[in-house]
Amino acid sequence: GNSVTQMEGPVTLSEEAFLTINCTYTATGYPSLFWYVQYPGEGLQLLLKATKADDKGSNKGFEATYRKETTSFHLEKGSVQVSDSAVYFCALSPLGGSNYKLTFGKGTLLTVNP
Amino acid sequence: GAVVSQHPSRVICKSGTSVKIECRSLDFQATTMFWYRQFPKKSLMLMATSNEGSKATYEQGVEKDKFLINHASLTLSTLTVTSAHPEDSSFYICSAREPGQGIGELFFGEGSRLTVL
Numbered sequence: 001g002n003s004v005t006q007m008e009g010p011v012t013l014s015e016e017a018f019l020t021i022n023c024t025y026t027a028t029g030y031p032s033l034f035w036y037v038q039y040p041g042e043g044l045q046l047l048l049k050a051t052k053a054d055d056k057g058s059n060k061g062f063e064a065t066y067r068k069e070t071t072s073f074h075l076e077k078g079s080v081q082v083s084d085s086a087v088y089f090c091a092l093s094p095l096g097g098s099n100y101k102l103t104f105g106k107g108t109l110l111t112v113n114p
Numbered sequence: 115g116a117v118v119s120q121h122p123s124r125v126i127c128k129s130g131t132s133v134k135i136e137c138r139s140l141d142f143q144a145t146t147m148f149w150y151r152q153f154p155k156k157s158l159m160l161m162a163t164s165n166e167g168s169k170a171t172y173e174q175g176v177e178k179d180k181f182l183i184n185h186a187s188l189t190l191s192t193l194t195v196t197s198a199h200p201e202d203s204s205f206y207i208c209s210a211r212e213p214g215q216g217i218g219e220l221f222f223g224e225g226s227r228l229t230v231l
Contacts, residue, residue: 004157032217043118043207043222051217089158093218101148102218104157 002027006090006105013080013112021075021108023064023090031092033057033066033073034102038087047075047088080112117141118210120223127198128231135193135226137208143188144210148220149181152205164191198230 007022025033032051036044048057053068062077073090090105117140127133137147145166150158162183163171170183180202182194191210195202205227209220 034218036222038222041224043120043224044209045222046219049216049218091218101160101163102158102220103160106155106157 002031002092002094002103004090004092004103004105006088006108008106008108009087010109010111013110015082015112015114016079017112019075019077019080019084019110021088021090021110023073023075023105025071025073025090025092027071027092027094027103029094030068031094033064034091034093035062035064035073035075036089036091036104038089038107040086044089080110082112082114085110085112118144118208118221118223120206120208120226122226123224124227124229126229126231129199130197132194132196133198133228135195135206135208135228137191137193137210137223139189139210139212139221142210142212144191144212145188147185147191147208147210149183149191149193150207150209152207152225158207161193195228198228200230203228203230 003026005024034049035047037047038044048059050057050066056065064073064075087107087109089107091102119138121136147164149161152158161176164183164185166185172178185191207225209222
């Protein structure tokens with residue numbers, strides 16, 4: 001079956017530090033990959049996505065590249081801000097497009113200190 | 115952007131009682147909504163897919179008689195936890211897809227934390 005494994009948190013960084021949150025997946029074929037973010041007290045929001053190998057998703061300074069050879073979709077940001085403090089979820093949607101079911105990782109709590 | 119709202123955000127109930135959680139799409143019509151359950155330090159687990167005007171489709175291992183899902187209108191889906199027990203305590207999250215959204219793109223509610231005493 002499909003599965004997503006992301007690095008255990010919590011992650012604590014100082015403002016302007018470099019962020020990497022690792023995510024690897026197991027799936028049949030070529031799924032679409034996503035990063036969702038959940039800010040305190042809010043619902044999950046789509047942060048970025050990639051639908052095929054070598055695609056790079058980017059948004060709000062965050063980036064992730066779909067690596068088929070390593071089945072990975074690591075999230076990176078060059079300089080984090082306090083406002084980036086949230087829980088980050090890696091997720092996949094199976095090949096097919098008509099299936100909107102998402103498989104999530106466990107989430108990684110990021111805390112950025114001023 | 116589109117907003118999905120859940121109510122209540124927190125509920126505490128006694129063992130044996132039933133609890134209803136509402137999920138509303140506030141500015142779009144959602145023909146399909148999804149209900150997830152999240153255990154501490156674990157990923158979101160899809161419980162069921164709720165389709166407007168028809169029966170929900172439950173994931174393997176989810177008791178349909180325990181978790182009743184009703185999608186009576188294009189903007190409202192409800193999850194009722196029947197005869198709740200302490201092991202049902204969890205964080206329940208709904209999501210909805212707006213027509214025309216891309217693959218896997220969903221709008222999520224804020225979640226509802228259920229505590230069964």
